[in-house]
Amino acid sequence: MAAKLILSMDGAVLKEYPLNKERMTIGRKAHNDIVIDNLAISGEHAAIVTILHDSFLEDLDSTNGLEVNGVQTKKHFLQNNDLIEIGKYKLKYLNDQVSQTNAADFEKTMVLRAPVRPEAPAGEIKLSQTQVNPSMAAEIEKTGRFGMQPPAAPVAEVEASPAAQPAATAPQVAAPQAAVVQILTGPNAGKELELVKNLTTLGKPGVQVAVLTRRPHGFFITHVEGAVHPSVNGQTLGDQPHPLQDHDVIELAGIKMEFYFKG
Amino acid sequence: MRFEIAGVDMRIDDALEIISLTNPGMVRSHNEDSVACDAACGLVVLADGMGGYNAGEVASGIAVSVVATEICQRLQEANPIDRDEASGDELGVALLRDNIRKANLSIYQAAQSQPQYSGMGTTIVAGLFYDNSVVAGHVGDSRMYRLRDGVLETITRDHSLLQEQIDSGMISIEDARQSKNKNLVTRAVGIDADVEPEIHVHEVRIGDIYLLCSDGLNDMVEDEDIQSTLYAMQGNLPLAVDQLIQLANDNGGRDNVSVILVKVKGEFAASRGWLAKLLNWFGK
Numbered sequence: 234m235a236a237k238l239i240l241s242m243d244g245a246v247l248k249e250y251p252l253n254k255e256r257m258t259i260g261r262k263a264h265n266d267i268v269i270d271n272l273a274i275s276g277e278h279a280a281i282v283t284i285l286h287d288s289f290l291e292d293l294d295s296t297n298g299l300e301v302n303g304v305q306t307k308k309h310f311l312q313n314n315d316l317i318e319i320g321k322y323k324l325k326y327l328n329d330q331v332s333q334t335n336a337a338d339f340e341k342t343m344v345l346r347a348p349v350r351p352e353a354p355a356g357e358i359k360l361s362q363t364q365v366n367p368s369m370a371a372e373i374e375k376t377g378r379f380g381m382q383p384p385a386a387p388v389a390e391v392e393a394s395p396a397a398q399p400a401a402t403a404p405q406v407a408a409p410q411a412a413v414v415q416i417l418t419g420p421n422a423g424k425e426l427e428l429v430k431n432l433t434t435l436g437k438p439g440v441q442v443a444v445l446t447r448r449p450h451g452f453f454i455t456h457v458e459g460a461v462h463p464s465v466n467g468q469t470l471g472d473q474p475h476p477l478q479d480h481d482v483i484e485l486a487g488i489k490m491e492f493y494f495k496g
Numbered sequence: 497m498r499f500e501i502a503g504v505d506m507r508i509d510d511a512l513e514i515i516s517l518t519n520p521g522m523v524r525s526h527n528e529d530s531v532a533c534d535a536a537c538g539l540v541v542l543a544d545g546m547g548g549y550n551a552g553e554v555a556s557g558i559a560v561s562v563v564a565t566e567i568c569q570r571l572q573e574a575n576p577i578d579r580d581e582a583s584g585d586e587l588g589v590a591l592l593r594d595n596i597r598k599a600n601l602s603i604y605q606a607a608q609s610q611p612q613y614s615g616m617g618t619t620i621v622a623g624l625f626y627d628n629s630v631v632a633g634h635v636g637d638s639r640m641y642r643l644r645d646g647v648l649e650t651i652t653r654d655h656s657l658l659q660e661q662i663d664s665g666m667i668s669i670e671d672a673r674q675s676k677n678k679n680l681v682t683r684a685v686g687i688d689a690d691v692e693p694e695i696h697v698h699e700v701r702i703g704d705i706y707l708l709c710s711d712g713l714n715d716m717v718e719d720e721d722i723q724s725t726l727y728a729m730q731g732n733l734p735l736a737v738d739q740l741i742q743l744a745n746d747n748g749g750r751d752n753v754s755v756i757l758v759k760v761k762g763e764f765a766a767s768r769g770w771l772a773k774l775l776n777w778f779g780k
Contacts (some may be wrong), residue, residue: 284664285657287674289666310671319584328676342546342637342711344617345685431743432719444728446739448746455557458731472735 236311236328238287240267241322252283259319273297273320281311288328290317345483410494414445414454417482417489428452429496435463441486444476452477452492461486483485502629509535511764512625515733515755516540519741521712522749528552529710529754532564537571538625538754538764539564544638544710547607547616552762555603555618555686560597563622567591576626577766589695591668592624592633596685600635603686610694615759617684620693621652621708623758627766630706633695636681639714641707641722642698648707648723650697704760705730712753716744726757734759737780 240247250257250267255270257479260277275295282289282386290310292299297450300318300416301309308316317324348438414426414433428445436442441459453474456462462470465477477483499545520527526546530553540562541700545556554719574660581589583590599620606614619636633639637654655681667675685691700706714724721743729736737755744753 284661284666284677287661288666310667310674312674324660342544342619342679342681344546344681344687402513431722431740432724432728434724438727438730442728442731444739448742455735457729 236283236286236326238317239325239356240269240326241323252281252288255283257281257283259324260293267324268324269319271320271322274322278319279317288326289327295319341361385465401430411496412477412492414483414490414492414495417491419488421488425437435485443485445492446474454483459486465478506762506764508538508625508764509630510540511760513733513759514540514756515737516542516754517737517741518752518754519745519749521752522581522745524750524752526550526553527752528556529548529712529752530756531756532560532622533756534564534568535647537568538759539567540625540708541620541622542638542708542710542754542756543618543620543685544636544712544752544754545618549612549758551607551613551616552618554606554613554717556620557617558603558606559596559599559618559620561684562581562602563592563595563620566595566598575766576624577768578750586631586697587632588626589697592622592631592692593695596620596622596633596635600685600691601689604689605764607686612699615687617686617741619710620685623706623708624757625700625760626764628763629697629699629723631695631697633693635681635691635693637711639707639709639711641709643705643707643723643726644701644703645729646723647715648719648726650719651692651696652694654681655694661750665686679711700760702760702762703730705733705762706756708758710754712749712751713740713744713755715751716732716747716749716753730755730759733759 235253237252240249241251254266257280258277259265259267259269261274261280262276265277275297276396277293278295279293279299282291288368290301290309290311290412292307297320298305299405300306301315309324313326313327313328317326349425363408413426414428416422416424428447429473434442435443435445442457443463444455444457446455453476454463454465454470454474455474456470463483464470465475465481465483479494483490483492500664512535514530514533516533518527518529518531524584530545532541541555541560543559545552545554547555570591574587576586578587580587580590580749603616603618607616619638621638621640623640624631632651634640634652635655637656639650639654640652642649642651657677658675660682662669662672683691707722707726717740722740724737725736725743727737736756740755741753
C-alpha cells in the first residue's frame, strides 16, 4: 500500500491523496497533483518525491514556506505521522508500510534490477514495485569511502565517553538501568564514569584491556588482553564475560573501582 | 642453519590473523550467509545469499566456494604480482574479478536449470591479501571496513538503492538509518548472465584490522559501536567477533550475521626475482 497524505483544515478532513507517483506537487495552481486554492499557498508550493517506500518533501521556493511538525523546513525526509503545515492547511503523512508487511520478509535483501544498462537485453528488466529514476539508480563506480567521526581519543588510564549517543538504529532495545563506575583508588580516585555506551573500555589496547558491556539484561565485564585478569570482589575473572551486580568492586591493574546502579 | 635476510618478509599466514564467525541471528531459522578464509593464500570471502527455500544458502555457498577454491588453487603455482595476460592487470586483481564472475555464471546457470533455485542470488565481499596490500572486491551490500589508528572507515561502497540516494544528496547518512528502502541491492551475483564486480586495491599497514560483514551486522549495529568494539578488542579478535555478533543479536538480530576479521601483524611484501624466491624458499 502506498503512503498517503491527508489534507485537513481546522480539524476537518478535506481529502486523502495516495502517493502513487514518483513526484507529486502541492500548490495553488490547477496543474498540481494536490491543489490547495488559497492565496497563502504559492502557485507551485512544494513537491513530494517518493522512491519505493520513502518519501521526501521539498519546498519549491514558496513565498510562505512550510513547516513539518512545527519546524520550518526546506527539505525533509518524511516519517510516518509527520504533520506538514502550509498556511492554515495541514497534511498528515501516513506510511504504515512496515506494520503491514511481514517484518521478517521486509528485512530480506532483494535485488533491484539495474535499470537499462546498455548490455542488458531490453525485455528482461524487471523493476520491483515502482519505476526508479534512472539517473538515481545509475551504477556508481567511484571508490567507496565515507569517513566517520573520529573516535574518542584513547585515554591511558580509564576511558569513557561523556555523552550518551542517541540510539539511532531502528530497534529501540530496552536498555538496562543506568549504571556508574566510581574509581576508588589511584590518582583518579573519586571520579565517576557513567556507563552510557554499549561498550566502555578500561585500560589501553596493546597493554591491558577490560571492557564493560551494556546488554539488554545487564552489564558485564570481560577481560580482553593483558597479563593481569581483572577481579571482581576479589575473585579473578576467567575469559568469559562476568555479569556485574550492584556495588561489585572491580580491580584492574591495581586500581579499584565500584560498580553501582544509579537512581 | 637459518638465514636472516633483511627484506624477506613474513609468510602471509604468519602476517595475518584471521577469525570468522557466522550466526543465524535471533529471527531466522536458517543461515543464508557463507564465509571462507584461507590463511595460506591470504584470502577471505563472505556472501549473503537470497532466494526462496534454501536457494539463498545455495547461492552464497557456490559463490564462496568457487572464489576460494579457484583462487587458492591458482596461487599455488602463480605469483599474484605477475601480470595477467588477458587483462593486463595484476594477477591477484584479475583472479578476484574473474572468479567472482565465474561464481556468477555458476549460480546463474544453476538457477536457470533448476526451478527451485530460480531467481537466487547473493552478495559477495572478498579480500585477497598479498604484497602489503589488499585487493577488495564486492558486489551488493556486504561490506569491508578498515580500522586504522582507531578510526573505522568503510572501504567498499554498497551497491544499493540507499547508497545511490546518499550519493545523489537526496538523503543524509543520518536519515538513511530511518529509510524503509534498506536491503534493496542494485547489483548481485547470479541474477544475470554477467556481473561487474567492483575491485579496488588498498595498501595495508601493520596494525590495520579489516572487517568483512553481511548487512545483518551493519543494519543492526551502529558504526560507532563497531568502531569502539574493534578498537577495544584489537588484542583479542575471537572475543571481538563474538562481541560484534552479540551486539547485532542484542539489538534484535533480525538477519543472519557474519563477520570476518583480518588483523595485519607484519609485512608481507611479495618476493620479486629469482634470488628472493630462492631465499624465501630456504626461509621456509
